[in-house]
Amino acid sequence: MLLIECPWCGPRAELEFTCGGEADIARPLDTDKLSDREWGEYLFMRDNPRGVHKEQWLHTQGCRRWFKVTRDTVSYDIQGYETFGDANSPANVQAKAQQAAQQSAQQGTQGSKQR
Ligand SMILES: [Zn+2]
Numbered sequence: 001m002l003l004i005e006c007p008w009c010g011p012r013a014e015l016e017f018t019c020g021g022e023a024d025i026a027r028p029l030d031t032d033k034l035s036d037r038e039w040g041e042y043l044f045m046r047d048n049p050r051g052v053h054k055e056q057w058l059h060t061q062g063c064r065r066w067f068k069v070t071r072d073t074v075s076y077d078i079q080g081y082e083t084f085g086d087a088n089s090p091a092n093v094q095a096k097a098q099q100a101a102q103q104s105a106q107q108g109t110q111g112s113k114q115r
Helices: 036-044 090-114
Strands: 003-006 010-013 018-022 052-058 066-072 078-083
Touching (some): 003 078
Antiparallel strands (some): 003 010, 018 052
């Protein structure tokens, strides 16, 4: 059994938690323009790596908050925790950069259509 450290409640038994699968999956911004294949990939396709992997967990029988766990899928060794509201976490900084890049790309295509 894993000993999982909730960022708010401290270390607790794995039985108190629910794994929500792979973390850092960003919802596409413009869902109307997605093909069925792209929408299906967003909804269902997940990585299943052998090694270090980032997952989201819910403290179901505790504070009922979501957080992220970096875990090695081979050794079950937990390497770190992150909260979703931590704006300076590496994942959140990366997500903001991706969002900004997508928005600037969309603005670029909109600008070329207007000409
Ligand atoms: Zn908790």
